[in-house]
Amino acid sequence: MDIIILHRNLRLEDNSALFHGSVNQNYRVIYVYDKHYWSSDGRSPRQFSFLMDCMKEVQSGLRSLNSYIEIFEGSYSELSTYIERNYPQSKIHFNHSTDTSYYRNQISKFKDTFKGSSRLNVYEDFGIQIDQFNRDNWSFDWNRQMRKCRYDQPKPNLSSKSTDLMNFDDFLDLSKSIIQKGFQKGGTKEANAKLNSFFDSRSEGYSKKMSSPHEAEESCSRLSPHIAFGSISIREIYQKLEAHYPQSPFKKDLYSFRKRLYWHCHFIQKLETEPAIEFNSMHSMCDDLRPFDNKEFIDRWINGETGFPFLDACMLYLREKGWINFRMRAMIMSFASYNLWQPWQSTSPLLGELFVDYEPGIHIPQVQMQSGVTGINLPRIYSVNKQSLDQDPEAKWIKQIIPSLNDIDPKKIHSSDLHTAYISPVVDLKQSAKYARDTIWSIRKGDEFKKIARSVYYKHGSRKRS
Numbered sequence: 405m406d407i408i409i410l411h412r413n414l415r416l417e418d419n420s421a422l423f424h425g426s427v428n429q430n431y432r433v434i435y436v437y438d439k440h441y442w443s444s445d446g447r448s449p450r451q452f453s454f455l456m457d458c459m460k461e462v463q464s465g466l467r468s469l470n471s472y473i474e475i476f477e478g479s480y481s482e483l484s485t486y487i488e489r490n491y492p493q494s495k496i497h498f499n500h501s502t503d504t505s506y507y508r509n510q511i512s513k514f515k516d517t518f519k520g521s522s523r524l525n526v527y528e529d530f531g532i533q534i535d536q537f538n539r540d541n542w543s544f545d546w547n548r549q550m551r552k553c554r555y556d557q558p559k560p561n562l563s564s565k566s567t568d569l570m571n572f573d574d575f576l577d578l579s580k581s582i583i584q585k586g587f588q589k590g591g592t593k594e595a596n597a598k599l600n601s602f603f604d605s606r607s608e609g610y611s612k613k614m615s616s617p618h619e620a621e622e623s624c625s626r627l628s629p630h631i632a633f634g635s636i637s638i639r640e641i642y643q644k645l646e647a648h649y650p651q652s653p654f655k656k657d658l659y660s661f662r663k664r665l666y667w668h669c670h671f672i673q674k675l676e677t678e679p680a681i682e683f684n685s686m687h688s689m690c691d692d693l694r695p696f697d698n699k700e701f702i703d704r705w706i707n708g709e710t711g712f713p714f715l716d717a718c719m720l721y722l723r724e725k726g727w728i729n730f731r732m733r734a735m736i737m738s739f740a741s742y743n744l745w746q747p748w749q750s751t752s753p754l755l756g757e758l759f760v761d762y763e764p765g766i767h768i769p770q771v772q773m774q775s776g777v778t779g780i781n782l783p784r785i786y787s788v789n790k791q792s793l794d795q796d797p798e799a800k801w802i803k804q805i806i807p808s809l810n811d812i813d814p815k816k817i818h819s820s821d822l823h824t825a826y827i828s829p830v831v832d833l834k835q836s837a838k839y840a841r842d843t844i845w846s847i848r849k850g851d852e853f854k855k856i857a858r859s860v861y862y863k864h865g866s867r868k869r870s
């Protein structure tokens with residue numbers, strides 16, 4: 405018997421664990437539903453809803469192969485006991501996932517149970533070096549991974565044992581109260597539709613339009629939750645891109661897109677290599693910078709009530725849609741860390757919960773980068789007022805989201821100079837930015853800071869720059 409465990413690679417094709425686990429045609433497919441995982445930092449019902457869309461499609465594909473998803477409710481330790489008791493000879497297959505500490509600790513204990521037995525088969529995730537980490541070879545390895553042949557669908561299951569685990573339909577029924585509608589839809593069909601429409605037309609002007617929150621909604625690929633939950637493999641996206649590129653009239657745009665596929669894995673590698681960055685700043689001297697939380701500041705920030713209309717509009721949009729473009733994510737984070745001077749460890753999980761595409765391996769290093777705590781990236785403090793003017797000059801988008809500002813002159817909206825017409829600003833923009841700049845640069849100048857920054861670069865820095 406082969407046991408295949410699903411976590412986040414939720415697709416039938418190009419799925420190493422499903423493919424290899426199905427070769428003997430006598431297999432079970434198990435999803436581990438652990439409620440503690442789903443209430444851990446950064447996780448939220450909107451992500452769970454996306455995951456369920458993906459699972460529904462996997463389930464229907466498996467049905468045609470005489471197989472189905474079974475749900476194990478509990479932890480990975482409990483799953484290992486279950487497997488040992490019921491299937492002591494079984495082979496176990498799963499794809500490696502870079503995730504936060506809760507999952508990592510669970511999976512590490514699970515692996516320990518089967519250590520030395522040669523029963524466990526863990527397949528590497530695309531583009532991430534798991535065992536033989538070497539930043540100098542990283543780019544080469546990434547390209548090699550992307551060009552490998554893709555795996556076919558799993559083979560049909562020839563065994564049809566009755567199950568003592570929960571079946572998927574019952575799980576779906578039980579999950580109804582958690583599922584949230586109105587966010588991006590999951591599943592491989594959706595992923596392919598997004599990819600095709602992006603190649604056909606939406607990518608026109610992508611490299612410029614990606615900066616504006618209203619244009620980006622249509623002009624960015626919107627593949628992020630699909631990549632995060634694996635409804636399509638990044639290798640498939642890469643290979644389809646390579647095939648489409650020569651005939652595309654939007655080559656410059658697709659070139660920018662290709663770079664981002666690379667960044668995806670480049671960022672995840674950081675959390676994979678150094679899991680402690682979930683809690684500690686990459687540069688150790690940065691952890692003492694912001695010692696205190698201000699609950700009122702954090703609440704106003706995460707609820708879109710800072711008194712800065714553009715920033716608030718971005719947050720309200722994100723709360724409603726579960727997605728916003730890169731530039732605005734960076735600005736939102738920069739505001740929390742520089743202007744509000746809040747520890748990134750307190751704000752990061754709250755922001756993560758709002759993203760349907762929450763991918764800890766990208767999120768955490770990006771949060772650190774936008775908070776100036778990596779030591780290897782120059783601190784960039786976004787001016788909320790400048791972004792407001794640049795991205796929405798006539799304030800049309802802001803007014804759509806905050807209709808109470810409909811009659812207000814756009815200039816006043818951009819300068820956040822609204823008196824009683826809007827919430828009063830939570831901080832003074834210029835003074836708070838100056839305090840942040842002075843404080844960060846006062847520690848960056850020292851020799852000790854530079855020495856530590858070099859070791860951070862050695863571990864995490866992209867060699868492309870050197």
Ligand SMILES: Cc1cc2nc3c(=O)[nH]c(=O)nc-3n(C[C@H](O)[C@H](O)[C@H](O)COP(=O)(O)OP(=O)(O)OC[C@H]3O[C@@H](n4cnc5c(N)ncnc54)[C@H](O)[C@@H]3O)c2cc1C
Pocket residue numbers: 614624625626627628629631632661664665667668669671728729730731733734737756759761762763764766767768770771774
């Ligand atoms: C503070 C902060 C938090 C972020 N958190 C996440 C997160 O949890 N999950 C997530 O997928 N992305 C995250 N990003 C990166 C980026 O904003 C999103 O990947 C992007 O907006 C997703 O939209 P898209 O799929 O249309 O992107 P596209 O522009 O179409 O890019 C295609 C793919 O490339 C990857 N990608 C794009 N930009 C980046 C980047 N800067 N770094 C790494 N990979 C990138 C993503 O997988 C994306 O789906 C974060 C950025 C910031 C500043």
